[in-house]
Amino acid sequence: MKDNTPLTAKSMTAKSMTGASILWECLEREGVKTVFGYPGGAILPAYDALKGSKIHHILVRHEQGATHMADGYARASGQVGVAVATSGPGATNMVTGIATAMLDSSPIVCITGQVGSKLIGSDAFQETDITGVTLPITKHNYLVTHASEVARTVREAFYVARSGRPGPVLIDITKDAQQSTCEFDWEAAKPQLPGYRPDLSPEPKEYEQALDLIHNAKRPVILAGHGIIISGAMAEVREFAERTGIPVALTLLGIGAFPAGHPLNLGMMGMHGEAWVNHTIQEADLLLAFGMRFDDRVTGNLKTYASNAKKIHIEIDPAEINKNVKVDVPLVGDLREVLHELLPKVESIDRSEWLDSIDKLKGDAAVRDIQNLPDSGHLYAAHVINDLWRETRDGDTVVVTDVGQHQMWEAQYYKHEKARSLITSGGLGTMGFALPAAIGAKVARPEADVWVVCGDGGFQMTLCELATIVQEKLKVNIAIINNGFLGMVRQWQEFFYERNYAATPLLNPDFAKLGEAYGIRSMTVTERSQAVPAVRAAKEHDGPVLINFRVEQEDTVYPMVAAGASLHEMIRRPSKIVETAEDE
Amino acid sequence: MLNTYVVYVENKPGVLTRVASLFRRRAFNIDSLTVGRTEKPEVSRMTITVDADVDQAKRIEANLYKLLNVLLVENITNQPAIVRDLAMIKVAATHEARSHVLELAGVFRARVVDVAPESLTIEITGAEDKIDGLLEVLRPYGVLEMVRTGIVAMRRGKSSTGAPGTNSTDHDVAEEDVSHSV
Ligand SMILES: Cc1cc2nc3c(=O)[nH]c(=O)nc-3n(C[C@H](O)[C@H](O)[C@H](O)COP(=O)(O)OP(=O)(O)OC[C@H]3O[C@@H](n4cnc5c(N)ncnc54)[C@H](O)[C@@H]3O)c2cc1C
Ligand SMILES: Cc1ncc(C[n+]2csc(CCOP(=O)(O)OP(=O)(O)O)c2C)c(N)n1
Ligand SMILES: [Mg+2]
Secondary structure (H helix, E strand, O other): OOOOOOOOHHHHHOEEEEHHHHHHHHHHHOOOOEEEEOOOHHHHHHHHHHHHOOOEEEEOOOHHHHHHHHHHHHHHHOOOEEEEEOOOHHHHOOHHHHHHHHHOOOOEEEEEEEOOHHHOOOOOOOOOOHHHHOHHHOOEEEEEOOHHHHHHHHHHHHHHHHOOOOOOEEEEEEHHHHHOEEEEOOOOOOOEOOOOOOOOOOOHHHHHHHHHHHHHOOOEEEEEOHHHHHHOOHHHHHHHHHHHOOOEEEOOOOOOOOOOOOOOEEEEOOOOOOHHHHHHHHHOOEEEEEOOOOOHHHHOOHHHOOOOOEEEEEEOOHHHOOOOOOOOEEEEOOHHHHHHHHHHHOOOOOOHHHHHHHHHHOOOHHHHOHHHOOOOOOOOHHHHHHHHHHHHOOOOEEEEEOOOHHHHHHHHHOOOOOOOOEEOOOOOOOOOOHHHHHHHHHHHOOOOEEEEEEEHHHHHHHHHHHHHHHHOOOOEEEEEEEOOEOHHHHHHHHHHOOOOOOOOEOOOOOHHHHHHHOOOEEEEEOOHHHHHHHHHHHHHOOOOEEEEEEOOOOOOOOOEEOOOOOOOOEEOOOHHHHHHHHHO | OEEEEEEEEEOOOOHHHHHHHHHHHOOOOEEEEEEEEOOOOOEEEEEEEEEOOHHHHHHHHHHHHHOOOEEEEEEOOOOOEEEEEEEEEEEEOOHHHHHHHHHHHHHOOOEEEEEOOOEEEEEEEEOHHHHHHHHHHHHHHOEEEEEEOOOEEEEOOOOOOOOOOOOOOEOOOOHHHOOOOO
């Protein structure tokens, strides 16, 4: 029998669903395969509806961990990472991870449960005004009080998180909005963002001015930032550098955007950048800032920063223009698109004189480099990083670091050739980031070898996520650079507080035993000769491995530009140490 | 320098907080902020004055645009504009002072809106300096209470834009439209 009822357009696409089911359905349609979360009362309807979804939920041990995992997932893959938590304490535990993602322009969507809409404002059990709390640390946030708003909100949130300058978006959904039912129509739930304009592009005149500066510069430098990786402009930047012969200095978050082994790569700039890189910037007559935001750890004292250089700033966020450094030509737009405009018009110029003079700036840097000091039997963190690099450089390796001295040694001694092979918290400098972010990275890229490099201090901030690794059977390797100190703070005390080591020595647990308690294969390394075998053993073992590297306690990251000092005024490794080491 | 912005925003809950929070967060000091309806019900209009140099003024504009609910920002500082503030001033006006106060109000084209045995309440609309002027001459009589709305402003001449619509940019988020995912 034939049914002659005419199908309306609506009945073809719309069906009746709960807000909770719509949530998961929309996440699936946004391409989400995995979310990181932790349940509780106000988000329980959503958890209940999870059973009807193809999405894999990873149970974390602390909501901060969920946000860093979402962040690590995003940084490793370029896709939006998702974290879920309940209202009140669940939501406030996310604050650090949201702020971390905000400062490093990482696209994550955080979903929190909220008390019933009728209870809002009544100080109900576990009620926190999380949209109020996160207002200054999200790119945008939403409070959803009706099931009918869920679909459009999710679509907008994903679009906002990943477009333009990416960033975290939070969706707070009341319990009744999750429970109640409404017609679900994906097509009809199109984002409506009349005030959002993520795609700007420069004026033709500005391109001409930029080309003029480029062609007239004698001592130009490219400052390569995180925006290159976000934009996916690695090939364009390389072509630009090769065609123009302009050398490239990297920010911490720009590492990997330009191959470390490339002859035009100078290395990292800034507070712990190589001395010659900072000198090169100070002597330059043109800076080409590619997707970097002149952070204070990059510029040092602004009054003396590259004072003889003209500046071209290619940047997607107009609010970054002239924020810290006054620029001559701003090119506001997506870096990749801007470079596509510039590339056919740039001329190749012989820069050998400038490159030679940069080579001379290297001076005795190689002699001062701890790698080149004779082996004294001490285990230095720099050695560990160097060995780790040599053992893992050939594969598809992602190193996720925490914050502190080990982070800087990683940046200096691990030579990253590819984008998204280093994941680190730069802007907020969040200790405790590494372990959970590495979990997110591993989930995003299961084929990659993921290594955590973290300090003994920061590791203890989120070590509960070892359980998540085990529960999810993830192969993540963990290198603890154990110096018995909050090393980076100790270093500041050494330099600026007369070695008054207040509250920086750490009495640590036996990390190897701790790892074993979680069922993770663990070992302790105390001598350099053991480092390579330990790394190899970790690579070969098919579960997670933890290595406790007991390194030199009072080691120092050189060079260092003291906060507020000029970029060229660096504290260098004293030649006395160089000599003593030679005596040993 | 005092900059005057006209800011059109979506008429939604929490938008005022977002704008105010932005100024606090970026350490720009708001001199005055007014908000009200426009000719379109879905759009509200703010007049914001803030002390800023030229570079800061541009960054304020760029930062306002980063708020998703902000539809249009116009810096009308150096443009011919009508700028109005409204004040109500309650002045002590006993028998003998009363006629002087009334006279002063008349000179400033202000209106008396409430008369009580011991006081007069005067309403005045105008540019800020005009109101400052009236206040100054009234002060010797004793200003008991005063309230000002903060300024509202509008460009002179043929309407520049008026309130923008809210459904002008229907974001199509087809994959190719997302120019730069991370
Ligand atoms: C202990 C410690 C020490 C540190 N020392 C140093 C140091 O010595 N040197 C150093 O460099 N950093 C250092 N940092 C990191 C520093 O604080 C900053 O995080 C880092 O310099 C920021 O790099 P960035 O500007 O490249 O990246 P981000 O801060 O991520 O900025 C990226 C910029 O690119 C723009 N952008 C995004 N997408 C696009 C696009 N599609 N097109 C164009 N532009 C785009 C963004 O709007 C933004 O302005 C240190 C951090 C810590 C914790
Ligand atoms: C959450 C948080 N708290 C405090 C700090 C300040 N801080 C920066 S580095 C550092 C020391 C880190 O010590 P450890 O994790 O042992 O690493 P190390 O420097 O010794 O390599 C501290 C306390 C921070 N960055 N993050
Ligand atoms: Mg330490």
